[in-house]
Amino acid sequence: MNNDDVSQTPGGSGPPPPPPPGGYYQPPFVPPPRQRGSRLWIIPVVLVGLLVLVVLMIGLGLFLASLPGFEELTYGRHIALIRVDGVITAGRSESGLFSGPYCGSEDVVEQLERARKNKDVGAVVLRINSPGGSPAGSEEVYNEIMRVRKDKPVYASMADVAASGAYYIASASNRIYADSSTLTGSIGVIWDVADMSGLYKKIGFNQQVIKSGKFKDIGSPNRPLTPEERALLQAIVMETYDRFVNAVAKGRDLPVSEVKKIADGRVLTGTQAMKAKLVDSIGGMRDTIKAAAQAAGIKGEPKVVEYKRRRSIYDIFGTQTDRAVSDAERALGKHVIERLLGNEGVWPGPK
Template sequence: MKKSHVIIAVVIVATLLLLFAMSVQIARLVLGDGVINSSGDGIGYVEVKGPILDSGETVKQLAEMRKKTNVKAVVLRIESPGGVIGPSQEIYAAVKKLAKTKKVVVSMGSVAASGGYHVAIPAAVIYANPGTITGSIGVLMKLSNVEGLMDKVGMKAFTLKSGKFKDTGSPVRPLTDEDKALLQGVIGNLHEQFVKAVAESRKLPVEEVRRLADGRVYTGEQALALRLVDRLGTLEDAVEEAGRLAGIKGEPTLIMPPKKRKFLRELLLEEVSGIFSAAARRDGGFSVNYELDSSMGDTAR
């Protein structure tokens, strides 16, 4: 066989293998990864991973764990730097509702800060690793101004509005003192909501939480000393604790929520939505968040 024929054959085989791998990935996206579950008694397991931008799927999973009679307690694994305030508050409310009927044990991974910490606080027990980054109790708003850039390229912007504050935060005009006071008032109110939620859930004096809630992060060890978490330990420790609280003898079975099945239409809509959201941010749209600051590898509340 000629060398060129061998090369062509290798390319064809490699292409077929690549197409097969791509088809498997597409099938997983469209059909979901299946349901890992158990008909016997066990411990429910729910994850909060990545920036908190939407609450729908997590709230649904927590509701399912609340309704399942064979779920005797729930482990909530958090690996999140925080995110948007509204979805964080919705997940917090869902965890709080679940905790009224079943024991919830939180396991913090490498980071559970800001909104990631907010969703953890209704739990009966919060585990963190000694090196977990947590805390960051605060609210962040980022704004940009592109007037200088527009002047350089000879662009002008015009805004028609129904009230003087309607374009507050616009990237094409400077913030006035009134704008700043208005936005600072919004941030202050949202921050106070966060502080009160922590004080209530962790049974700490509000003034003590205010002192801790200046946006700084804490390690798991520091958070334990400040009573922001309950124990140091791994995910395995959290699962064992949930089993003990539920009265399950031996190693508890993990009951996973069914994963959302995504159809091609949904995937396309998500992609388009992501493109428009990115464009809106570039064009000066702003949001108030709970993430860690991006300069620390994290986002706002």
């Protein structure tokens, strides 16, 4: 075979074939280069993946930060520090963007229970900074403190405020420390019932109520309380008040009659509360910890471990979502009220 018999192809190495007779030349077919598939879709996938990774890392960090310190799991005698911070509620603790913290009784009880069961805990110190709150939530914490007291001493340290339900909690402690300017006391019960019937009449608002019994809408803002309804609510308030007074008398080892002399809702400073036997000593948290360590027989500088709420990742993201929804609802409500009242904040009257 000679070179003239070799078929020349576009990818061959020889010269192109000569043009056919007549002068017309048909160029050889060259296939277009293969197009590579577009890979721009990789960019959003990578970005989404990075975003998910960042969210997971933040969630994991919050989760680990919420766990009790590893010190709690180690051996060695220590003081358990538990905080009661914010308005007391019966349930879980939470905090909103436009509201202060809420101290859930379930969280405090759980922390007290862990401290009670931990044999390395020599004593418990409660750091209280709360104006009070739910009677039911305060009673739950009070009862758990009484259980802890059977095994180890519980000392209370009052911060700026430890009043009403917060004092209810503190009264269960073995000893109470307060700063001289601490606001405490406020032993009593209050139940506010709003009567907005005058405003509703002014703006032309009318609500029809369908109820199963005559007391089902007790406390409705659409109308004033009837004498019978007022008597029912007053009975509930007084029953709760008696339970409050008896709890303070038991916790402070005082006669009920002596507690009732100051259980009229008055607020006392730390100095006044000590004179009234509601507080044992004037001092800060360091003084309280030192005294609790001595009561527990801990020598030297006491080791203090703060007991915190144990939360799951679901709790963290669920709380953040609920908070965002609540804040959005408040913003929407504010917008609606402003639209109703007009720019000057005055109701223009029914149209």
